[in-house]
Amino acid sequence: MAGNRLFVRRRDGRVEVRLNDAGRVIAREAFGRVVAAERDPTHEWHAGLNSPIDPSEDSDSLIAALDRQREIATNAELAYMTLNEQFLNDPEAWAWLSTLQIALRSTAVANGLLSEEKLATCEPELMNFIRTIQQFLFGLAECL
Amino acid sequence: MTEKVVKTERPWNVVVWDDPVTPMSVVVVIFKRIFGYSNNKCTQLMLTVHHEGRAVVWAGNRDRAESYCVKLQVAGLQSTIERDE
Numbered sequence: 001m002a003g004n005r006l007f008v009r010r011r012d013g014r015v016e017v018r019l020n021d022a023g024r025v026i027a028r029e030a031f032g033r034v035v036a037a038e039r040d041p042t043h044e045w046h047a048g049l050n051s052p053i054d055p056s057e058d059s060d061s062l063i064a065a066l067d068r069q070r071e072i073a074t075n076a077e078l079a080y081m082t083l084n085e086q087f088l089n090d091p092e093a094w095a096w097l098s099t100l101q102i103a104l105r106s107t108a109v110a111n112g113l114l115s116e117e118k119l120a121t122c123e124p125e126l127m128n129f130i131r132t133i134q135q136f137l138f139g140l141a142e143c144l
Numbered sequence: 145m146t147e148k149v150v151k152t153e154r155p156w157n158v159v160v161w162d163d164p165v166t167p168m169s170v171v172v173v174i175f176k177r178i179f180g181y182s183n184n185k186c187t188q189l190m191l192t193v194h195h196e197g198r199a200v201v202w203a204g205n206r207d208r209a210e211s212y213c214v215k216l217q218v219a220g221l222q223s224t225i226e227r228d229e
């Protein structure tokens with residue numbers, strides 16, 4: 001039963017993307033914002049992408065922070081570059097999942113949605129964006 | 145006769161924190177991908193995060209803990225490291 005699924009794992013190992021145009025617009029927005037946030041220290045998502053690794057220290061290891069920055073940027077750029085593809089290989093599908101998950105959590109952090117109660121009171125438009133990204137993630141998680 | 149004192153270092157824990165938006169199935173997939181744990185273990189850890197607000201998902205030396213923490217953050221989960229008590 002693959003009729004309504006947004007992503008389908010094929011027998012050749014590739015993941016088929018079944019998002020319609022509206023779905024791809026939302027994915028583009030999510031991927032684009034992660035790319036921008038990683039580059040721009042003033043972006044509202046930037047702080048969320050640089051959360052502490054060891055909160056007991058005043059600052060984190062520079063090497064670990066650079067590794068994180070490079071890997072997030074690589075995934076986000078790969079996801080953005082493959083936005084219009086019909087089929088994704090495994091690293092591309094993983095880049096989509098990681099980048100969508102970062103977009104989802106960054107949205108929650110930037111809007112102070114850190115509890116179920118807060119989430120329940122958020123604006124309908126924001127809630128719609130969150131629910132859509134969650135649907136994409138459900139679909140991808142089934143394939144990976 | 146001399147007495148040998150063996151000092152064992154306290155391990156570093158990798159902690160994953162709960163949030164209200166991340167789908168449970170995504171957490172399981174990320175744990176499987178990063179740690180290679182069984183489905184059962186990943187599900188148990190995910191449920192601990194969900195019910196208790198946090199779970200220790202790995203423990204060991206600091207360098208590896210830091211590396212796993214970064215991988216979890218790159219995958220979009222809230223993760224930190226801490227010295228085991």
